[in-house]
Amino acid sequence: MPTDLPNLLTLSRIFSIPLLVLFVALRQPWSDFAACVVFSAAAITDYFDGKIARERQIVSSFGRMLDPIADKLLVGAALMLLAGFDRLPNWALLPAIVIMLREILVSGLREYLAGLNVGLPVTALAKWKTGFQMGALGTLLAGDSGAWAVGLDFLPVSLIGQAMLWTAAVLTLVTGWDYWVAGLRHAAGRDAPSVGASKRP
Template sequence: MPTDLPNLLTISRILAIPVMVLLAAFREPWADMAACAVFSAAAITDYFDGKIARDRQITSDFGRMLDPIADKLLVGAALMCLAGFDRLPNWSLLPAIIILLREILVSGLREYLAALRIGLPVTRLAKWKTGFQMGALGVLLAGDSGAAAIGLGALPVGAIGEAMLWAAAALTLMTGWDYLRAGLRHATGGTATRP
């Protein structure tokens, strides 16, 4: 049911997106920090909506459908903000592209396998990937200007976020490859095993 707490948390993740985009568009130190805070709060709901749903045994088809969509919308919007507002330093557009393409790949695989009534389970490595990815995007949204706004100007926040984004991209390639192999096994009639 859409009014259960886990589903409300998922919906809140989607509602946070325009707020984050608007704040990032200001391109002011206080707004960068606020965009980071909104993004981080939304990202944290991804953990809690699943945990609460499992603990209270209130999983639903609505939640299973909307949760991955909300995640991809949040990540996609953050990546577009960073790229569009010229906030990805040096070669960091490359890991951003890798992350975005992997999200599209996994969505396509899930859609294909759902038609066959086969689930594509989330692996432990994919959870680590999500953690690194969300952390990197939050740090990059804050950037050096946001860090300076809260008195942390001495920290190389942009460089830290860039390193985290590259680490997330590496994990993204590994998990994307695992999911692609699992999908290809089904598509070519091979025996399916968990990625």
């Protein structure tokens, strides 16, 4: 049911996006820190909604549909906000582009494989990618101004976030390639002629 706790947590990631946009648009040190808090809280729900659903055995079709959508909306919104409000230097746009393209690729693969009744399992490396990606985006949303707002201006927060974003991009390429190979394998098996099938002239 949509009102189950795991699904409510998933929905909260989507509902947090307008608030995230508002805080980033204010361009104030306190609002940058608030944007980091909102994004981080939303990202953490991605762990708890799955954990609670498994423990209570309330995994639903609605949740399976909505969970990856909520993740991609949250990540996509954060990346566009960082790029649109000039919070990323030009050289840091490359990992952001890689991450966005990977999300589109995996979404397409999942849609295709779903038509074949084939699931695309989440690997351990993909979980590490998600961790670095969410950590990087939260750190970048805070930025140096957000760090200044809470007395942490001695830390190079933006540089730390950019380094984490590059790490996430590398993991994104590796996991994206793994998923792509898996998709090709299933597509090749689907297209292979059956034994004894007649050949076209």
